[in-house]
Structures are given as structure tokens and as C-alpha cells.
Amino acid sequence: MKISAQEEYGLRCLVQLASVTNGETLTLPQIAELEGISQSNAGKLMWLLNKSGFVKATRGTKGGYSLARPADEIxxxxxxxxxxxxxxxxxxxxxxxxxxxxxxxxxxxxxxxxxxxxxxxxxxxxxxTLSQLVGTEKKVDERFHRIQRMAQ
Amino acid sequence: MKISAQEEYGLRCLVQLASVTNGETLTLPQIAELEGISQSNAGKLMWLLNKSGFVKATRGTKGGYSLARPADEIxxxxxxxxxxxxxxxxxxxxxxxxxxxxxxxxxxxxxxxxxxxxxxxxxxxxxxTLSQLVGTEKKVDERFHRIQRMAQ
DNA sequence: TCTAATCTTGACTGAAAAGTAAAGATTTGA
DNA sequence: TCAAATCTTTACTTTTCAGTCAAGATTAGA
Structure with missing residues (x-):
């Protein structure tokens, strides 16, 4: 009776998306870094979450993932x-x-x-709901520091 | 979030033991037959359940497995x-x-x-408790018919 | 003591889940 | 149009779980 890797990391990725400010997106490399998993693995999860309507994906420069619905409705x-x-x-x-x-x-x-x-x-x-898990997830400052380091 | 095979069949085997009259035992071939699994597989499960104190095992002719404690205390x-x-x-x-x-x-x-x-x-x-699962498990008559057929 | 019935143990095999890699498709912006 | 950034898809590898096999150990009873 254990949670599967897919369930656990799928949820984790959604919580990450739920915790960025509205309108912003997270890219695959960012999500992978935040969750400590490989980009391939994150890609597979996000593909599934996109297919099932939880996230929107946009390709190309300035693309990335965002929640398809408000976090407090998921x-x-x-x-x-x-x-x-x-x-x-x-x-x-x-x-x-x-x-x-x-x-x-x-x-x-x-x-x-x-x-x-x-x-x-x-x-x-x-x-x-997803929104109830935001904030407790980890300190927001720390998260942004990581993303910023990646961007350099 | 699924029950594992070990959990499911481990429980099933215990319920079988809980449903024989006090003092009687079930052998590995009998348990395997009742649960529709191989004798090898049943052997592994019973070994684990024995090691962790849920069942008593006796070897040799007339041997078999029985619960180590009353079914309504497990x-x-x-x-x-x-x-x-x-x-x-x-x-x-x-x-x-x-x-x-x-x-x-x-x-x-x-x-x-x-x-x-x-x-x-x-x-x-x-x-x-285990005893609460006995009886609903399957009709007692049917179970004994199967065991009797095996004994022939 | 011997044999048959029974549990015990460890090594092996196969299947399913998890994770990786690489090539393809789409979009933005210069 | 072209290149860079990004998601998408399929095939592959690794790891973990489940199941099997065979030899060993113990016991009861003749």
C-alpha cells in the first residue's frame, strides 16, 4: 500500500506549478531541477499531466508549463x-x-x-486541493534562488 | 496507491487459516489450491507469516499451518x-x-x-480483525468440497 | 530405522515499474 | 528564413517486484 513514483512526483510537479505566480510558466529543466529528477522523467510526467488536462504546455522559446485550472480547484x-x-x-x-x-x-x-x-x-x-499544499512545499525564496541560479 | 501482491495474498492466506475449525491445520498444497496460487508462492508467504509470528508451522506428516493467535485478536x-x-x-x-x-x-x-x-x-x-473476514470469504461448504476433492 | 509428508531456504527466471536517451515537432524572435 | 528554446514521442535500459524451482531439513508413523 505505497504511493507509486508516478503518483508522488506527478503531485510534486503540480505543486511546483501551483506555486508560481499566475501567468508564469516553468520549463522542463526547471521542474526537473526543483524536484531532483531527470529532465526525461519530468517530461514523461508532464506529458501525462498535460494529456489528462491538468496542465497547459506551450512550446518554443518562452514556452513551458502552467496549470490548466486554478490551483484551488484541483x-x-x-x-x-x-x-x-x-x-x-x-x-x-x-x-x-x-x-x-x-x-x-x-x-x-x-x-x-x-x-x-x-x-x-x-x-x-x-x-x-493543490493550493493547500503550496507554501508548505518549501520556502519560496529558496525556490526562486535555485531557478535564478539556473538561468545564469 | 495499490495493495501489493504480498499484502493481498498474505491476508487471503490468513483468512483461510482463520476459517478452519480450531486445532485443524492447512497444508501448503491446500492453501495454494484454495487461493489459486502456486505452492512455491504460498510457501514463501507462509514462511514470512510464520517468521513474523502470525502462524505456527509444523513439519512432517500431519503437519501444516495454523494461526498462532485467535483470529479475533489479529x-x-x-x-x-x-x-x-x-x-x-x-x-x-x-x-x-x-x-x-x-x-x-x-x-x-x-x-x-x-x-x-x-x-x-x-x-x-x-x-x-481476521475473524471479521471469515464467512464472507466464501461459502464454507464450497471450501470443504474443494479440500475433500484434493484429499482423494 | 525408513519412508512419505511436510515445511524451509536460497538461487533462479520472468514481468512490471521506473528511469534514460535521442530524435522529432513546434514556436518565438532576430 | 533560420536558429535556439521548448515540448513530444518512441525505443531502450535498469531496477524492483513477483513468481518458480529444486534441494534440504524435520517429523510422524509403520
């Missing part, structure tokens, strides 16, 4: 759903539909546990 | 902790201690989300 539950393929999966098939491909036919105790946990987690995440 | 939270290495892990290090090996120094928003989720899940699981 709930962590939506983000996690996308980064997690939106399935309740066990290891003998998906619990979203009917389990008929394994020995655990019909309802079983474990099924209700897995589905229950999924609901609890989703519910908790549906009470938190 | 909480899912304990089981998951063991099957999950008892760590709150993100992907830039453990959140149990201090994060000093990555760019996310000090407290960050994501950290509180991950730790918070972990607490919510543990809390939910600490309200469920």
Missing part, C-alpha cells in the same frame, strides 16, 4: 486517479467489475477491504 | 505492517525519519499527504 483525488490509471486493482483482477477470472468468485472479505480502503483514500484526497 | 493493521516492511516510503526516501537525502529538505506538503494517508489506512485496518 483536488488531489482527481490527480491520483489519473496517475494511478483509475482502477481498483487487486492481484487476481480488477475489483471495479466482477471477479470471475480467479478462484475468488462472488464477494469475499478481502474484496470489501480493498474496495473500502480505496474509498477511504479517495475521500481523504478529495478534501485537499 | 488486526489487519498488524498484518499489513509486516507484509509491507513497516515503512512509510516515498520515492526520495523514507518519510518515517528525516528526509535529508533529496531535494525536499524539511517539511513539504507532499510529505504530510503521504504520512496522513498512511495514518488513515492504518487506522481503518486497525478496526478489522
Amino acid at each position: 483536488y488531489l483525488s482527481e490527480v491520483i486517479k489519473v496517475l494511478d490509471d483509475d482502477e481498483i486493482e487487486g492481484h487476481c483482477g480488477s475489483y471495479t467489475g466482477v471477479l470471475d477470472s480467479c478462484v475468488h468468485t462472488g464477494d469475499c472479505g478481502i474484496r470489501s477491504v480493498i474496495v473500502g480502503l480505496h474509498e477511504i483514500v479517495q475521500n481523504a484526497l478529495s478534501n485537499v | 488486526y489487519l493493521s498488524e498484518v499489513i505492517k509486516v507484509l509491507d516492511d513497516d515503512e512509510i516510503e516515498g520515492h526520495c526516501g523514507s518519510y518515517t525519519g528525516v528526509l535529508d537525502s533529496c531535494v525536499h529538505t524539511g517539511d513539504c506538503g507532499i510529505r504530510s499527504v503521504i504520512v496522513g494517508l498512511h495514518e488513515i489506512v492504518q487506522n481503518a485496518l486497525s478496526n478489522v
Whole structure:
């Protein structure tokens, strides 16, 4: 029951975008530097977040990424759903539909546990928006210092 | 944020043991059959569960596995902790201690989300015992039919 | 004591997730 | 138009997780 790398870094990147002033963008190299991951890796995450409508991407000089919607309207539950393929999966098939491909036919105790946990987690995440994570993320000054150093 | 195979099948095997009458045991082939996994795989899980004190194992003819404690005193939270290495892990290090090996120094928003989720899940699981999952698991008759067929 | 049934252990194999690399496409501005 | 900056896409490599295999150790019972 661990958060996946995709979920964790996807969220982190969004929080970075949520913490720049409105209208500004962050480029791939900037995001990568801020999160301590490679540019390739960041690129893959941002591509996914763009595809699923959380960020806008603009190419070319002066391009970069920005949130597609206000940070206080993006709930962590939506983000996690996308980064997690939106399935309740066990290891003998998906619990979203009917389990008929394994020995655990019909309802079983474990099924209700897995589905229950999924609901609890989703519910908790549906009470938190990106904007609530900004600021605690790290000191704003420090962030800008890093970006400025990069720009030189 | 998915349950791992080890967690899921570890729990499943314990529920099977919880559902046999007191004093009886289940052998590796029986457990494997009931859960639809290989004997090797079941062996590994049971070894882990034995090592961490949830089951007793006896070797030799008439041997097998049984719960080491009453089913209504085994909480899912304990089981998951063991099957999950008892760590709150993100992907830039453990959140149990201090994060000093990555760019996310000090407290960050994501950290509180991950730790918070972990607490919510543990809390939910600490309200469920193995015995509460017995019976819903599958019809008892069906289970015994399978075991009896194997014995022939 | 011997054999069959059973758990135990460590090495091996395969699959899935994570991360990397490089070439392509688009845009801005000179 | 051209070059530089930027995102996009696909293929590849590495690492981690899951699962398998086979030999070993222990026990019960004949």
C-alpha cells in the first residue's frame, strides 16, 4: 500500500506549478531541477499531466508549463486517479467489475477491504486541493534562488 | 496507491487459516489450491507469516499451518505492517525519519499527504480483525468440497 | 530405522515499474 | 528564413517486484 513514483512526483510537479505566480510558466529543466529528477522523467510526467488536462504546455522559446485550472480547484483525488490509471486493482483482477477470472468468485472479505480502503483514500484526497499544499512545499525564496541560479 | 501482491495474498492466506475449525491445520498444497496460487508462492508467504509470528508451522506428516493467535485478536493493521516492511516510503526516501537525502529538505506538503494517508489506512485496518473476514470469504461448504476433492 | 509428508531456504527466471536517451515537432524572435 | 528554446514521442535500459524451482531439513508413523 505505497504511493507509486508516478503518483508522488506527478503531485510534486503540480505543486511546483501551483506555486508560481499566475501567468508564469516553468520549463522542463526547471521542474526537473526543483524536484531532483531527470529532465526525461519530468517530461514523461508532464506529458501525462498535460494529456489528462491538468496542465497547459506551450512550446518554443518562452514556452513551458502552467496549470490548466486554478490551483484551488484541483483536488488531489482527481490527480491520483489519473496517475494511478483509475482502477481498483487487486492481484487476481480488477475489483471495479466482477471477479470471475480467479478462484475468488462472488464477494469475499478481502474484496470489501480493498474496495473500502480505496474509498477511504479517495475521500481523504478529495478534501485537499493543490493550493493547500503550496507554501508548505518549501520556502519560496529558496525556490526562486535555485531557478535564478539556473538561468545564469 | 495499490495493495501489493504480498499484502493481498498474505491476508487471503490468513483468512483461510482463520476459517478452519480450531486445532485443524492447512497444508501448503491446500492453501495454494484454495487461493489459486502456486505452492512455491504460498510457501514463501507462509514462511514470512510464520517468521513474523502470525502462524505456527509444523513439519512432517500431519503437519501444516495454523494461526498462532485467535483470529479475533489479529488486526489487519498488524498484518499489513509486516507484509509491507513497516515503512512509510516515498520515492526520495523514507518519510518515517528525516528526509535529508533529496531535494525536499524539511517539511513539504507532499510529505504530510503521504504520512496522513498512511495514518488513515492504518487506522481503518486497525478496526478489522481476521475473524471479521471469515464467512464472507466464501461459502464454507464450497471450501470443504474443494479440500475433500484434493484429499482423494 | 525408513519412508512419505511436510515445511524451509536460497538461487533462479520472468514481468512490471521506473528511469534514460535521442530524435522529432513546434514556436518565438532576430 | 533560420536558429535556439521548448515540448513530444518512441525505443531502450535498469531496477524492483513477483513468481518458480529444486534441494534440504524435520517429523510422524509403520
